[in-house]
Amino acid sequence: MNVYFDNAATTPLDSEVLKEMVSxxxxxxxxxxxxxxxxxxxxxxxxxxxKTIAGYLNASxxxxxxxxxxxxxxxMAIICTVVDFGIKHIISSPLEHxxxxxxxxxxxxxxxxxxxxxxxxxxxxIDLEDLENQLKKHPGSLVSLMHANxxxxxxxxxxxxxxxxxxxxxxxxxxxxxxxxxxxxxxxxMNVDFIAASAHKFHGPxxxxxxxxxxxxxxxxxxxxxxxxxxxxxxxxNVAGIxxxxxxxxxxxxHMKEHAEHMQAIKNHFMKxxxxxxxxxxxxxxxxxxxxxxVLNVMLPETDDYEMMLMKLDINGIAAxxxxxxxxxxxxxxxxxxxxxxxxxxxxxxxxxxxxYSTIAEADYCMDVLKSFYAAEPKxxxxxxxxxx
Ligand code: PLP
Numbered sequence: 001m002n003v004y005f006d007n008a009a010t011t012p013l014d015s016e017v018l019k020e021m022v023s024x025x026x027x028x029x030x031x032x033x034x035x036x037x038x039x040x041x042x043x044x045x046x047x048x049x050x051k052t053i054a055g056y057l058n059a060s061x062x063x064x065x066x067x068x069x070x071x072x073x074x075x076m077a078i079i080c081t082v083v084d085f086g087i088k089h090i091i092s093s094p095l096e097h098x099x100x101x102x103x104x105x106x107x108x109x110x111x112x113x114x115x116x117x118x119x120x121x122x123x124x125x126i127d128l129e130d131l132e133n134q135l136k137k138h139p140g141s142l143v144s145l146m147h148a149n150x151x152x153x154x155x156x157x158x159x160x161x162x163x164x165x166x167x168x169x170x171x172x173x174x175x176x177x178x179x180x181x182x183x184x185x186x187x188x189x190m191n192v193d194f195i196a197a198s199a200h201k202f203h204g205p206x207x208x209x210x211x212x213x214x215x216x217x218x219x220x221x222x223x224x225x226x227x228x229x230x231x232x233x234x235x236x237x238n239v240a241g242i243x244x245x246x247x248x249x250x251x252x253x254x255h256m257k258e259h260a261e262h263m264q265a266i267k268n269h270f271m272k273x274x275x276x277x278x279x280x281x282x283x284x285x286x287x288x289x290x291x292x293x294x295v296l297n298v299m300l301p302e303t304d305d306y307e308m309m310l311m312k313l314d315i316n317g318i319a320a321x322x323x324x325x326x327x328x329x330x331x332x333x334x335x336x337x338x339x340x341x342x343x344x345x346x347x348x349x350x351x352x353x354x355x356x357y358s359t360i361a362e363a364d365y366c367m368d369v370l371k372s373f374y375a376a377e378p379k380x381x382x383x384x385x386x387x388x389x
Contacts, residue, residue: 002317003362007201008150008178008295008353009321013244014203020247021205021240032237033226042239049246056253059187059212065229066210066242070177072222073196073211074099074144076233077173080219081142081194082107085171089141090115091134093126094339095152099196100144100175101335118145123286124154124340128164135168142171147195148179151336151351152285153295155179162191171217177201177209181252182260182294193217199241203355204248208241259356264293266354270363274298277371284337284349295353300370302346303377309348316369320352 004012024045030038032046047061054061067073078100081087090104094117107113116138119130126145135141143165148155158174165172173194176185181202185195194217198209213219213232225234252259271288274281280301285291305312313320322334337349352366 001362001365003365004319005352005354005358005362005366006319006321007355007358008292008351010200010206011203011355012357013205014248014251016251017204017244017247021244024240024243028239032239033228042237046237046239046242049242052246053210053249056249057185057187057212058189060215062230063187063212063215064210065213065232066208066237066245067196067233068207068238069200069209070097070175070196070198071099073194073198073209074173074175075103076211076219076222077194077196077213078103078142078144079107080222081171081173081217082113084219085142087140087142087171088113089138090144091118091131091138091141091170092144093118093120093146095120095124095149095154095336096144096146097150097175097177098335100146104144113142120339123289124149124152124284124336125286125290126156126161128157128160131161132164132168135164135170139168140170141168142173144173144175146175146178148176148183148292149285149336150178150295151334152297152340153287153292154285155183155290155292157290158190158192166191178292178294181249181256182292184256187212187214199245199248202248202252205241205244208238208245210245255356260293262356263354263358266358266360266363267293267296269360270296270352270367271298273363273367274370277367278374284340284342294355295351297349297351299342299344300348300350301374303348303374304346305373305377306346306348309350309373312373313350313366313369318366318369320350320366322349322351 028042030042032039032043050061050064054064090113104115108115116134119127121127145156145161147158162172171193174192176195177198180197193214195212200206221232223234228234282299284297284299
């Protein structure tokens with residue numbers, strides 16, 4: 001059996017999305033900036049896609065700008081905010097995606113800003129008291145906290161953080177790459193200035209995403225060129241990508257509840273089997289609480305093959321990951337797991353992540369494979385682990 005349980009890394013393209021993209025590629029080749037009929041046709045399609053996305057998010061189409069994906073959107077929000085608003089301090093967390101962490105690090109290393117991380121609570125949730133204390137110390141700073149964590153699935157109370165940012169006159173950017181199209185996002189109810197999205201996380205194409213820029217904030221472009229995207233992002237538009245993004249967005253939004261229930265059931269089933277059939281299994285993040293239904297981060301029992309677990313799974317047809325920073329299939333290097341302060345000594349940390357195409361039978365197959373690994377290694381000790389910090 002082949003099982004693809006790495007959907008937080010990327011999802012397979014929906015066939016309806018592919019159809020939409022092929023149709024655009026075949027019949028609409030005009031440059032949206034051209035004034036002739038070919039250009040006007042593709043321009044109209046791009047604007048329709050923008051309107052569709054804005055509608056679902058309760059935003060204005062003028063607040064949506066297409067980018068090459070989540071990384072560019074995160075970079076744009078952070079770098080342009082610092083440049084345009086003279087930000088002196090950035091508050092984020094050690095659990096952010098590298099698109100955020102490395103953007104901040106680059107600004108710090110060039111002496112443009114200082115930066116701090118908020119403290120973490122149990123299971124790696126953001127400590128809002130600490131955030132408020134930091135905001136008191138650094139009013140008017142930029143706060144960058146992701147809505148849902150790509151490795152451990154924790155969900156941020158984004159409305160509460162938005163309120164705190166408002167109280168201390170801070171600018172709020174949230175990386176919504178993992179929550180977009182999985183949770184309803186109503187931008188009128190969130191005091192957020194920037195969010196980032198990426199189509200390939202919800203069965204759209206790779207290399208296309210968008211940034212939402214709250215109409216109250218004006219920033220200058222990160223990428224300079226022609227006057228595309230209303231002078232906010234130079235470069236000829238990826239028309240097929242934008243149409244694919246819009247189609248994937250529409251499908252995901254229309255079926256959100258049913259897909260959520262489907263994936264949550266797989267996650268619950270897999271967690272239950274892991275806990276009851278493999279002694280010593282623990283989870284990273286708030287797996288049973290406020291957590292993405294797409295992500296299951298598990299710390300398996302100790303084994304001699306702890307560095308080879310992903311490869312062994314792969315040999316058995318199972319694609320999973322160790323998070324965003326794995327090296328050679330081992331679980332060494334996840335900054336998120338390191339930030340949780342857990343002792344993972346000789347214990348494989350695996351992130352299984354699901355999509356609408358995943359099945360319970362696939363979870364059962366993974367379970368059988370994992371059990372066979374441990375059955376073949378009877379000496380494998382199961383250690384008592386300390387609770388997550
Ligand atoms: N932010 C998060 C939370 C992600 O999971 C990812 C993708 O791995 C990104 C940003 C980057 O998105 P993209 O691959 O579109 O550049």
